[in-house]
Amino acid sequence: MRLRDIVKRIFGGVAESFKERSGELVRLELRELENAFVLLVISPLIGLPGPSTVTSLRLLPLIERELAQSLNVSRRLDDMLAEMLGYLDIT
Amino acid sequence: MRVVITVGKGGVGKTTTAAGLGVALHERGYTILIVSLDPAHNLADVFNMRSTYRKTRVADRLEILEINVDEAVKKYLDEVALMMKTTFKHLSVLNIDKYIDVLSNAPGVEEHAIMNEFKRVLEENEDKDFIIFDMPPTGLSLRIVSLPFIHREWLRQLKNLRKAILDRRRMLRNVGEDIGGAPCEETEDPVMRELETMLRECEFLTHRLTSNDTRCVLVLAPETLPLLEAKRAFEKLRTLGISVSGCVVNKVLRLHSPVPELRSKLLEQEQCLNEIKRCFKDLVIVEVPFLEREPRGLDSLKTYANYIEPLVDSIVRS
Numbered sequence A: 001m002r003l004r005d006i007v008k009r010i011f012g013g014v015a016e017s018f019k020e021r022s023g024e025l026v027r028l029e030l031r032e033l034e035n036a037f038v039l040l041v042i043s044p045l046i047g048l049p050g051p052s053t054v055t056s057l058r059l060l061p062l063i064e065r066e067l068a069q070s071l072n073v074s075r076r077l078d079d080m081l082a083e084m085l086g087y088l089d090i091t
Numbered sequence B: 001m002r003v004v005i006t007v008g009k010g011g012v013g014k015t016t017t018a019a020g021l022g023v024a025l026h027e028r029g030y031t032i033l034i035v036s037l038d039p040a041h042n043l044a045d046v047f048n049m050r051s052t053y054r055k056t057r058v059a060d061r062l063e064i065l066e067i068n069v070d071e072a073v074k075k076y077l078d079e080v081a082l083m084m085k086t087t088f089k090h091l092s093v094l095n096i097d098k099y100i101d102v103l104s105n106a107p108g109v110e111e112h113a114i115m116n117e118f119k120r121v122l123e124e125n126e127d128k129d130f131i132i133f134d135m136p137p138t139g140l141s142l143r144i145v146s147l148p149f150i151h152r153e154w155l156r157q158l159k160n161l162r163k164a165i166l167d168r169r170r171m172l173r174n175v176g177e178d179i180g181g182a183p184c185e186e187t188e189d190p191v192m193r194e195l196e197t198m199l200r201e202c203e204f205l206t207h208r209l210t211s212n213d214t215r216c217v218l219v220l221a222p223e224t225l226p227l228l229e230a231k232r233a234f235e236k237l238r239t240l241g242i243s244v245s246g247c248v249v250n251k252v253l254r255l256h257s258p259v260p261e262l263r264s265k266l267l268e269q270e271q272c273l274n275e276i277k278r279c280f281k282d283l284v285i286v287e288v289p290f291l292e293r294e295p296r297g298l299d300s301l302k303t304y305a306n307y308i309e310p311l312v313d314s315i316v317r318s
């Protein structure tokens, strides 16, 4: 193997793995943002201060995807810490 | 179309002032609608007319309207019920009306319903030169007018959050990750579009309330508590960016021969009048004496209107 190929491989690999790692972080961040969004939208319906009931009801049918995912996460909330540490590679 | 809103403590004379302003502006040739948004309304009484909850003609170019707040609350809740039924289809099998009954006592519902009526009146009466709103006592009034501003803040926050979400989705999509077909662009995200629609609706009200065509008039009696309330209202309105053009000091006791029993009362009045001049020095301040008879009916209201002439001038000029 020529040196150029080796260098290419190492750096290519680093870039690839960097991309993966940051991809994971962005994904984690996205999910947290989506959870926060869901919580804000449903807050007036569950008795927390928030935008008006009508605002909630108008947005609710449009956030089905995020809502389902948030409910899923809250069901295994105790796993969250482990999952986050895993993402951040602190194991 | 210009808007005037009377604000003040219970019983100080908001309704009478709204009526007096309406009569004064009408006399100057403007087309006027006076609207009561007070659940405990007595606007029709002030004109010696029957309460009908419909626009009633007092004279050519002068109409009054009392809003049925209970009815407005019901209408608002019906709208909520309908949305609930369409959103949660299974609810139509359950007894949703019970839930709605509970909601009617929830905090904030009355304010929302009144704000909806405010908006409706504005939209349906573009042809008037002035719409004068007679408001409920200070606390409720301030909650009502704050509502669109609070709402706007929420919507802005939600919009920012949504933007951040779409950003992350785009990042993931651009590195070829699977995001399960979730929308990434603002224009194709139904949530973003709905947020923008709601923001526009809300901004119709905040723009209207903060525009130069909308003026509040503080009404107070020369007594300590009404003055404290007027000061608080003034502060709040200023924070919201709503202009206050003047201040009516109503029921000022002017006696020809001093009555010993009223000495300390008159002293309090003098102190309050001084304090009012100090606190509201940038506003037009007018005084209305305590009248021998309740100012009711068109003729008495014209007398009342004479006392507030400088305020009317400033409203017309602004």
Ligand SMILES: Nc1ncnc2c1ncn2[C@@H]1O[C@H](COP(=O)(O)OP(=O)(O)OP(=O)(O)O)[C@@H](O)[C@H]1O
Pocket: B008, B009, B010, B011, B012, B013, B014, B015, B016, B017, B038, B040, B042, B136, B137, B250, B251, B252, B288, B289, B290, B291, B292, B293, B294, B295, B296
């Ligand atoms: N200058 C005045 N002299 C004598 N009576 C007055 C004067 N101004 C108002 N009144 C009387 O005081 C009472 C209260 O006035 P008004 O209904 O206008 O107050 P309000 O602030 O609208 O009250 P509410 O908070 O109950 O709506 C009425 O009976 C009215 O006729």
Ligand SMILES: [Mg+2]
Pocket: B014, B015, B016, B038, B041, B042, B134, B135
């Ligand atoms: Mg009144």
